[in-house]
Amino acid sequence: MNPLAIIGRVFLDFLTAIGRVAVFTFHGVRHIFMPPFYLRLLVRQMMTIGYFSLPVVGLTALFTGMVLALQIFIGAGRFNAESAVASIVVLGITRELGPVLGGLMVAGRVASAMAAEIGTMRVTEQIDALTTLSTNPFKYLVAPRLLAATLSLPVLVLVADIIGVMGGYLIATHKLGFNAGTYMKNTLDFLQTLDVVSGLVKAAVFGFIIALMGCYHGFQSRGGAQGVGKATTDAVVSASILILVANYFVTELFFAGK
Amino acid sequence: MSDTPNKIVLKDIHKRFGRKVVLDGLNLEVPRGKSLVVIGGSGTGKSVMLKCVLGLIRPDSGQILIDGQDSMKFDNGEREEALRKFGMLFQGSALFDSLKVWENVAFGLIQGRNMPRGEAKEIALEKLGQVGLGPEVAELSPAELSGGMQKRVALARAIAAEPEIIFFDEPTTGLDPIMADVINDLIVSCVRKLGATTLSITHDMASARKIADYIAMIYKGKIIWHGPASQVDTSGNDYVDQFIHGRAEGPIKMEVLKP
Numbered sequence: 001m002n003p004l005a006i007i008g009r010v011f012l013d014f015l016t017a018i019g020r021v022a023v024f025t026f027h028g029v030r031h032i033f034m035p036p037f038y039l040r041l042l043v044r045q046m047m048t049i050g051y052f053s054l055p056v057v058g059l060t061a062l063f064t065g066m067v068l069a070l071q072i073f074i075g076a077g078r079f080n081a082e083s084a085v086a087s088i089v090v091l092g093i094t095r096e097l098g099p100v101l102g103g104l105m106v107a108g109r110v111a112s113a114m115a116a117e118i119g120t121m122r123v124t125e126q127i128d129a130l131t132t133l134s135t136n137p138f139k140y141l142v143a144p145r146l147l148a149a150t151l152s153l154p155v156l157v158l159v160a161d162i163i164g165v166m167g168g169y170l171i172a173t174h175k176l177g178f179n180a181g182t183y184m185k186n187t188l189d190f191l192q193t194l195d196v197v198s199g200l201v202k203a204a205v206f207g208f209i210i211a212l213m214g215c216y217h218g219f220q221s222r223g224g225a226q227g228v229g230k231a232t233t234d235a236v237v238s239a240s241i242l243i244l245v246a247n248y249f250v251t252e253l254f255f256a257g258k
Numbered sequence: 259m260s261d262t263p264n265k266i267v268l269k270d271i272h273k274r275f276g277r278k279v280v281l282d283g284l285n286l287e288v289p290r291g292k293s294l295v296v297i298g299g300s301g302t303g304k305s306v307m308l309k310c311v312l313g314l315i316r317p318d319s320g321q322i323l324i325d326g327q328d329s330m331k332f333d334n335g336e337r338e339e340a341l342r343k344f345g346m347l348f349q350g351s352a353l354f355d356s357l358k359v360w361e362n363v364a365f366g367l368i369q370g371r372n373m374p375r376g377e378a379k380e381i382a383l384e385k386l387g388q389v390g391l392g393p394e395v396a397e398l399s400p401a402e403l404s405g406g407m408q409k410r411v412a413l414a415r416a417i418a419a420e421p422e423i424i425f426f427d428e429p430t431t432g433l434d435p436i437m438a439d440v441i442n443d444l445i446v447s448c449v450r451k452l453g454a455t456t457l458s459i460t461h462d463m464a465s466a467r468k469i470a471d472y473i474a475m476i477y478k479g480k481i482i483w484h485g486p487a488s489q490v491d492t493s494g495n496d497y498v499d500q501f502i503h504g505r506a507e508g509p510i511k512m513e514v515l516k517p
């Protein structure tokens with residue numbers, strides 16, 4: 001085949017996919033704001049997405065905070081700037097590592113589960129059955145997941161921030177010989193509200209992306225177990241990549257506003 | 259509007275998947291308050307036809323009238339309104355596996371019609387009783403049931419809201435002959451007692467004879483014969499004769515390799 005034709009086809013497929021995701025997003029978001037609202041489903045989703053992700057995200061944050069303290073101590077030691085460890089750890093966690101690593105972990109856990117569940121419902125005609133029972137699948141399946149993920153991730157990341165800083169504190173005070181009071185003071189003194197808020201905004205965006213990719217790939221899945229498997233993989237991969245891309249743009253947005 | 263003699267009319271429906279033509283100019287009328295049974299070989303597009311009427315699959319061309327209204331021109335609100343008239347038994351049951359059996363049956367009442375859960379559960383238990391399933395089954399999850407039991411739950415779900423129009427996609431497949439006859443009686447009573455219009459698909463001629471007021475036969479994406487159920491034996495149509503007698507020899511050639 002003509003290489004130009006291949007490039008053209010790939011490009012067209014890409015545009016089609018973007019169009020589909022855009023339409024899907026529009027319907028999903030629209031149904032968040034249109035009654036009836038399924039409160040039970042929202043609460044259940046917040047439990048699965050937020051609460052049950054706590055152990056994974058908490059452990060990730062703990063070890064990241066610990067490793068961060070060690071590495072920065074080594075790096076800062078080269079400039080005799082050890083006193084900066086506390087503030088760099090807290091900035092690194094709240095601005096960047098908390099939301100991004102938390103988002104990626106939740107993407108692996110939640111986007112895959114959503115894609116598998118909705119994908120199975122698609123291939124076993126359960127989604128068609130919803131429609132025939134006067135229930136809009138977007139309202140029943142997509143809207144609660146989008147909303148729940150967007151609301152849960154910031155809370156989850158806030159907890160992760162605290163645990164991450166705790167991890168750094170533990171290593172700094174027990175291993176690196178920092179004074180507990182000074183370390184805490186350094187942590188809090190240089191921290192600005194915007195550092196935390198920008199991290200939480202990121203988390204909300206990532207949550208939306210995770211649920212969107214999980215639902216979208218689930219809805220798109222075709223043809224039995226293999227199709228569901230592919231949907232699951234696609235959901236995790238695309239959610240992870242989109243999280244990293246969105247991370248840059250949200251960072252730049254806050255960077256521009258300093 | 260609602261006094262058109264035909265509840266559902268399909269006019270010249272075409273549908274293809276990729277290069278495969280499934281419906282090729284299909285015409286069908288379902289008379290109000292009657293039971294129409296569509297027979298036809300496996301893979302001839304019967305399920306696709308039902309899904310076209312429900313708006314789950316969009317035909318490439320043609321017209322579908324529901325109570326005289328063109329369903330292709332519905333906006334979202336009108337489509338939802340029209341779908342309230344329907345109950346559907348899917349060929350593969352399509353039960354919600356995250357919900358209990360009774361929640362499945364009550365789903366359309368609770369989510370679709372905002373009925374309180376307690377009241378909906380009572381109706382669900384009653385409908386489950388009608389398909390021969392006791393209250394102990396109601397608390398199980400669909401995965402814990404046999405195939406035939408799942409089919410009966412799906413049937414109870416389809417009729418739970420007492421819709422005006424009910425589609426049954428192979429209601430008796432996978433059931434033993436006695437239970438199949440119980441289900442046949444139930445379908446007949448939906449039509450007689452509730453005045454529902456039903457469109458059923460079946461390969462089971464005993465069932466077709468019992469539940470049908472009219473029979474239509476689909477072949478290669480078209481309706482090749484239709485008439486009152488009593489005339490199916492004297493249709494004079496070779497395709498119909500071959501089908502109802504289940505003969506391998508005849509005008510319908512199965513594409514199989516002979517050993």
Ligand SMILES: Nc1ncnc2c1ncn2[C@@H]1O[C@H](COP(=O)(O)OP(=O)(O)OP(=O)(O)O)[C@@H](O)[C@H]1O
Binds near residue numbers: 275299301302304305
């Ligand atoms: N979503 C789809 N994508 C592609 N092809 C499809 C799809 N749905 C159905 N088909 C094709 O349409 C044809 C008719 O399918 P359909 O399910 O309507 O058959 P049927 O008449 O109900 O058969 P059976 O009696 O075995 O249930 C089949 O050949 C099938 O391959």
Ligand SMILES: [Mg+2]
Binds near residue numbers: 304305306349427
């Ligand atoms: Mg079928």
